[in-house]
Amino acid sequence: MKRFLIYITKIFFVIILLAIVLDGLYTAIFMQSENRGKIETVFNSKAQQYDVVILGSSRANNHFVSQMFEDKGLKTFNYGMSGGHLFEASLLLKLMIERKYTIKNVILEADLNLSTDHEAEGIAAKFLPYIHNSKVIKDHFATQENSNELYYIPFYRYIKYETKIGFRETFFTAVHKKTNALDNLGYYPLGFKKNANMKGNLTNLNPLPNNKYYEEIKNICKINNIRFIPVMTPVCENEIGMNYFDKVKKAYPEIHNYENVVVENKYFSSCGHMNDTGAKIFTAKILKDFFNK
Amino acid sequence: MFFNSLAFAIFLPIVFFLYWFVFNKTKSAQNALLIVASYYFYSCWDWRFLFLLVFSTFLDYYTGIQIEKGKSEQNRKFWFWLSISVNLGFLGVFKYYNFFAASFSELLNSAGFHASPILLNVILPVGISFYTFHGLSYVIDIYFKRIKAERNFVDYSLFVSYFPLLVAGPIERATHLLPQVKVKREFNYQTAKEGVCQIIWGLVKKVVIADTCATYANAIFDHYTSMNSFSLILGAVYFAFQIYGDFSGYSDIALGVSKLFGLDLLRNFNYPYFSRDIAEFWRRWHISLSSWFRDYLYIPLGGSKGGIWMKIRNTFIIFVVSGFWHGANWTYLAWGFINAIYFLPLLLSNSNRNNMGAIQLKFNFDSAKIIMSILYTFSLTCIAWVFFRARTITDAILYLKRIFTSKDFSFQYLDNERYSYELLAMIGLFVLVEWNNRNKIEPLSGKRNILKLALAILAIMAFGTFSDYKEFIYFQF
Numbered sequence: 001m002k003r004f005l006i007y008i009t010k011i012f013f014v015i016i017l018l019a020i021v022l023d024g025l026y027t028a029i030f031m032q033s034e035n036r037g038k039i040e041t042v043f044n045s046k047a048q049q050y051d052v053v054i055l056g057s058s059r060a061n062n063h064f065v066s067q068m069f070e071d072k073g074l075k076t077f078n079y080g081m082s083g084g085h086l087f088e089a090s091l092l093l094k095l096m097i098e099r100k101y102t103i104k105n106v107i108l109e110a111d112l113n114l115s116t117d118h119e120a121e122g123i124a125a126k127f128l129p130y131i132h133n134s135k136v137i138k139d140h141f142a143t144q145e146n147s148n149e150l151y152y153i154p155f156y157r158y159i160k161y162e163t164k165i166g167f168r169e170t171f172f173t174a175v176h177k178k179t180n181a182l183d184n185l186g187y188y189p190l191g192f193k194k195n196a197n198m199k200g201n202l203t204n205l206n207p208l209p210n211n212k213y214y215e216e217i218k219n220i221c222k223i224n225n226i227r228f229i230p231v232m233t234p235v236c237e238n239e240i241g242m243n244y245f246d247k248v249k250k251a252y253p254e255i256h257n258y259e260n261v262v263v264e265n266k267y268f269s270s271c272g273h274m275n276d277t278g279a280k281i282f283t284a285k286i287l288k289d290f291f292n293k
Numbered sequence: 294m295f296f297n298s299l300a301f302a303i304f305l306p307i308v309f310f311l312y313w314f315v316f317n318k319t320k321s322a323q324n325a326l327l328i329v330a331s332y333y334f335y336s337c338w339d340w341r342f343l344f345l346l347v348f349s350t351f352l353d354y355y356t357g358i359q360i361e362k363g364k365s366e367q368n369r370k371f372w373f374w375l376s377i378s379v380n381l382g383f384l385g386v387f388k389y390y391n392f393f394a395a396s397f398s399e400l401l402n403s404a405g406f407h408a409s410p411i412l413l414n415v416i417l418p419v420g421i422s423f424y425t426f427h428g429l430s431y432v433i434d435i436y437f438k439r440i441k442a443e444r445n446f447v448d449y450s451l452f453v454s455y456f457p458l459l460v461a462g463p464i465e466r467a468t469h470l471l472p473q474v475k476v477k478r479e480f481n482y483q484t485a486k487e488g489v490c491q492i493i494w495g496l497v498k499k500v501v502i503a504d505t506c507a508t509y510a511n512a513i514f515d516h517y518t519s520m521n522s523f524s525l526i527l528g529a530v531y532f533a534f535q536i537y538g539d540f541s542g543y544s545d546i547a548l549g550v551s552k553l554f555g556l557d558l559l560r561n562f563n564y565p566y567f568s569r570d571i572a573e574f575w576r577r578w579h580i581s582l583s584s585w586f587r588d589y590l591y592i593p594l595g596g597s598k599g600g601i602w603m604k605i606r607n608t609f610i611i612f613v614v615s616g617f618w619h620g621a622n623w624t625y626l627a628w629g630f631i632n633a634i635y636f637l638p639l640l641l642s643n644s645n646r647n648n649m650g651a652i653q654l655k656f657n658f659d660s661a662k663i664i665m666s667i668l669y670t671f672s673l674t675c676i677a678w679v680f681f682r683a684r685t686i687t688d689a690i691l692y693l694k695r696i697f698t699s700k701d702f703s704f705q706y707l708d709n710e711r712y713s714y715e716l717l718a719m720i721g722l723f724v725l726v727e728w729n730n731r732n733k734i735e736p737l738s739g740k741r742n743i744l745k746l747a748l749a750i751l752a753i754m755a756f757g758t759f760s761d762y763k764e765f766i767y768f769q770f
Binding site: 001003004007008010011014015018019022155159160161162163164166167168 | 313480482485486489711743746747750751754755756757758759760
């Protein structure tokens with residue numbers, strides 16, 4: 001039995017050693033990431049200057065045409081992330097401030113995402129390779145349920161979120177395989193889909209009063225003298241439960257309601273996402289209302 | 294509690310410690326601990342099913358004794374058929390009733406009668422097909438006077454409920470496991486070490502091979518109408534490795550865990566994809582089930598003795614029943630039927646026992662023929678697996694038809710945001726490792742054991758699929 005216990009101890013030692021080595025290796029590779037995604041790019045960047053930074057979910061990513069801002073002479077990047085919540089938008093802005101970005105305006109898509117203050121696992125995971133290299137990330141995750149495991153157990157975060165930061169992503173990062181996340185200054189145009197699902201239902205959705213991460217973004221902007229422009233973006237005309245936007249307006253009067261600026265189905269790729277034509281109409285309206293000097 | 298879960302990683306060391314350090318004085322203490330652990334393990338799925346397990350155990354224990362004690366043949370027959378009918382009755386109610394009711398209703402509807410089936414709102418108790426077959430073989434063996442009835446209820450309960458084999462086999466025989474349960478187990482370093490190697494190799498098969506292949510196979514099978522020929526072929530191959538990695542991985546873990554407690558279980562897989570014909574495949578795949586059906590169904594029906602029609606009838610019965618054992622769906626029946634068609638020419642030409650020996654390859658024409666026959670057998674198996682995996686027989690036929698009609702062999706980007714070909718290198722490496730170790734139980738034991746273990750653990754950590762958690766396929770059977 002003694003020999004067996006020594007044998008088992010050896011295996012445990014091998015597991016711990018491998019976890020530490022793999023953790024170091026993966027992290028080192030992610031520290032070199034340049035062209036894979038918005039989070040990695042911001043983390044590995046130095047001080048930048050922006051006139052406009054756009055934050056939010058896919059409804060920011062697909063709705064704000066960065067080039068139209070640039071055409072007006074405004075240095076802009078769309079940092080909207082498909083599937084992301086305000087948890088990640090707030091952390092990304094914190095990272096930018098940590099890296100001494102100078103930002104004049106932040107446009108935040110704040111509508112459906114106000115109904116949650118949880119992390120979006122798939123997006124939040126992309127911050128985790130850097131948890132030991134950024135106090136901002138460590139502190140932001142400190143309130144999360146499994147923060148201690150993610151921080152202290154070597155390689156645990158890479159195993160838990162293996163589809164996002166596992167071997168495959170690490171390999172592509174190591175060989176610098178480019179994604180399209182940074183194309184079009186971060187804006188991702190959608191096409192018109194003939195048989196797209198043009199039905200949506202917001203009846204069960206309610207905006208959280210004092211959403212923690214919305215308030216965080218608002219405060220960061222205030223402290224850093226950034227003009228904060230929160231907006232609700234359009235949904236298609238078939239959407240059920242449109243009074244959601246009224247509820248948002250009631251809870252957050254400062255959020256500008258653009259939900260009904262574009263309504264016709266021909267401008268949508270799906271009920272919650274405009275196509276490129278719709279996005280251009282919407283962006284023109286935003287530019288006219290907020291940047292028309 | 295799955296073998297690849299954190300809960301099991303805590304459960305196993307606790308039971309191991311108690312078994313060898315606290316309850317190690319007598320065989321009775323060892324068995325009592327294993328029974329408690331097994332019942333706890335089983336109740337982690339649903340404690341209510343525990344009553345069914347205990348009832349089934351008691352029924353077979355009691356009827357076994359009554360059969361042995363029976364003074365007249367009529368009396369023995371009564372207890373025998375009571376046990377058989379109650380066991381099969383449970384299986385029928387929980388597993389097959391809804392299928393038959395729905396199928397019968399469909400038949401009536403198609404004949405112009407209006408019928409809506411009365412369906413039972415029951416869920417299938419985990420492992421019912423496995424422990425029912427344990428009990429059946431025990432009672433049949435007693436009835437035919439091959440074994441004596443077990444008088445110690447704890448020992449018998451352990452034979453039926455032993456946690457490593459409780460939910461997905463291997464299907465044990467009383468002649469193999471009961472004698473081991475009847476004596477006190479002494480710790481053996483070499484056996485325990487082999488057990489650890491087998492557990493880790495089982496995890497590699499499950500987490501690295503099966504679960505990763507599942508991601509790709511699901512993306513292809515669920516969208517087969519938009520897949521091209523190349524992706525569809527890959528989908529069938531991925532599923533073949535998914536089900537092999539999943540089930541043989543589970544069996545390896547079960548056998549390995551059991552070795553830690555000094556109990557040897559029946560081997561369930563013997564590198565089936567290196568088979569040179571379908572008959573050999575069935576001697577290497579799910580061996581405990583194949584041999585169960587051979588001994589308790591095929592041979593009593595007359596086996597391969599008798600005339601040609603008898604042989605054909607028995608072959609179809611055993612394969613179709615084997616397919617039906619997997620689940621109440623026409624796809625499983627079709628899978629069994631196809632395997633019967635594969636097997637029949639070998640049986641009728643008396644060549645089903647041609648490939649009994651070990652595979653030896655050299656640089657000559659015969660070896661090329663062996664490789665071709667292995668590839669051919671694997672291809673046949675993959676075609677049958679399409680029926681096993683598809684939701685309906687129509688889906689399976691359309692899937693296979695599309696392989697030939699699409700005629701497009703380009704790489705496709707799948708719904709899981711990966712290219713269809715991405716797993717080929719990993720599968721190739723896995724096949725190479727298995728091929729080089731085909732004469733061993735698993736590839737990790739032997740020389741440079743710690744290095745090989747480290748590589749296996751590295752593979753689990755780096756290449757395993759964890760976030761998209763999948764349970765073992767055979768739990769549903």
